[in-house]
Amino acid sequence: MERLHEHPPSPLIPLSHPLLRRKKLRVWIKRDDLLRLPLPESPWAFSGNKWRKLKYNLLAAKEKGAAGLLSYGGAYSNHLAALAAAGRLFGIRTIGVVRGELREPLNPTLAAARACGMELYPLTRRDYRQKENPALQEQLREHFGDYFAIPEGGTNGLALRGCRELGEEILAELSGKGPPDYVLLAAGTGGTAAGLIQAMPAGCTVQPYAVLKGDFLHKNIAALLESSAHCHWEVEHRAHLGGYAKHTSALIDFIRDFHHKYQLWLDPVYTGKLFFRFFQKIEKDAYPPGSRIVLIHTGGLQGIAGFNERFGDLIPNPT
Numbered sequence: 001m002e003r004l005h006e007h008p009p010s011p012l013i014p015l016s017h018p019l020l021r022r023k024k025l026r027v028w029i030k031r032d033d034l035l036r037l038p039l040p041e042s043p044w045a046f047s048g049n050k051w052r053k054l055k056y057n058l059l060a061a062k063e064k065g066a067a068g069l070l071s072y073g074g075a076y077s078n079h080l081a082a083l084a085a086a087g088r089l090f091g092i093r094t095i096g097v098v099r100g101e102l103r104e105p106l107n108p109t110l111a112a113a114r115a116c117g118m119e120l121y122p123l124t125r126r127d128y129r130q131k132e133n134p135a136l137q138e139q140l141r142e143h144f145g146d147y148f149a150i151p152e153g154g155t156n157g158l159a160l161r162g163c164r165e166l167g168e169e170i171l172a173e174l175s176g177k178g179p180p181d182y183v184l185l186a187a188g189t190g191g192t193a194a195g196l197i198q199a200m201p202a203g204c205t206v207q208p209y210a211v212l213k214g215d216f217l218h219k220n221i222a223a224l225l226e227s228s229a230h231c232h233w234e235v236e237h238r239a240h241l242g243g244y245a246k247h248t249s250a251l252i253d254f255i256r257d258f259h260h261k262y263q264l265w266l267d268p269v270y271t272g273k274l275f276f277r278f279f280q281k282i283e284k285d286a287y288p289p290g291s292r293i294v295l296i297h298t299g300g301l302q303g304i305a306g307f308n309e310r311f312g313d314l315i316p317n318p319t
């Protein structure tokens with residue numbers, strides 16, 4: 001597990017674009033998609049913010065001598081994919097509790113998870129909603145014996161600790177130039193955002209772009225933060241394009257065009273929506289001239305295969 005500490009570099013790279021020049025914005029991408037340990041069975045899964053969030057969970061499970069790791073997710077979950085890959089990489093048993101039935105042949109996400117050795121345990125949507133109930137917890141313990149449990153999406157205190165390091169790295173990379181004015185990232189549960197917010201100093205604004213519909217994200221992040229933050233933070237609510245994993249042809253065109261121009265892969269569920277909405281906001285002068293802005297590429301590329309399988313090869317597959 002030493003490899004968790006000496007991770008591959010995730011550089012901050014400048015993004016140049018005519019619109020950014022015209023609006024006098026300086027923009028960097030924090031390449032956490034390069035933070036990755038590839039496996040033949042699952043080349044893209046253990047990466048990005050899922051690496052950050054699992055790091056201290058894996059170390060804690062090891063310290064406790066846990067016999068296995070169990071967590072929860074949907075059928076295309078980046079988190080379950082990452083957990084399965086981590087289990088394979090570090091030789092730990094993993095159990096994935098999956099929302100809804102398992103349809104064979106498995107989709108690319110679950111097939112890769114199983115190839116990594118993850119045991120998949122489906123729950124009906126109704127049971128899945130009750131997954132924190134003592135009765136269901138007991139059922140799982142009876143079935144699988146002892147394990148280290150990680151919540152859905154991997155969001156807990158240990159995950160926040162890993163995500164604080166993401167913020168500290170950004171500050172170190174910009175050292176001498178001062179903290180950025182804005183840090184933007186795609187947010188699901190808000191765990192990554194909360195860790196990042198804890199790391200950023202006053203004068204910096206963190207903007208989590210919600211990829212789910214609804215107004216729970218602000219509350220979730222505030223609850224995770226526990227104490228007040230030094231930096232300012234505000235949720236962007238108009239990035240989800242109708243809801244989680246919903247897409248439009250404009251989004252797909254944007255992702256394809258971005259890949260063509262920069263040879264950089266974005267996924268349609270998280271980072272694609274962040275970048276797409278960001279450029280829309282720039283058109284509307286949402287960021288004052290002279291702003292220094294960091295966009296976090298949180299990874300998520302394992303999800304592209306499943307998306308293409310469902311909707312028909314709309315997006316370049318990472319290679």
Ligand SMILES: *Cc1c(COP(=O)(O)O)cnc(C)c1O
Nearest residue numbers: 188189190191192270298299300
């Ligand atoms: C899971 C995921 C997120 C959301 O992370 P949260 O901590 O749940 O907000 C963002 N981007 C990518 C690529 C992800 O896989």
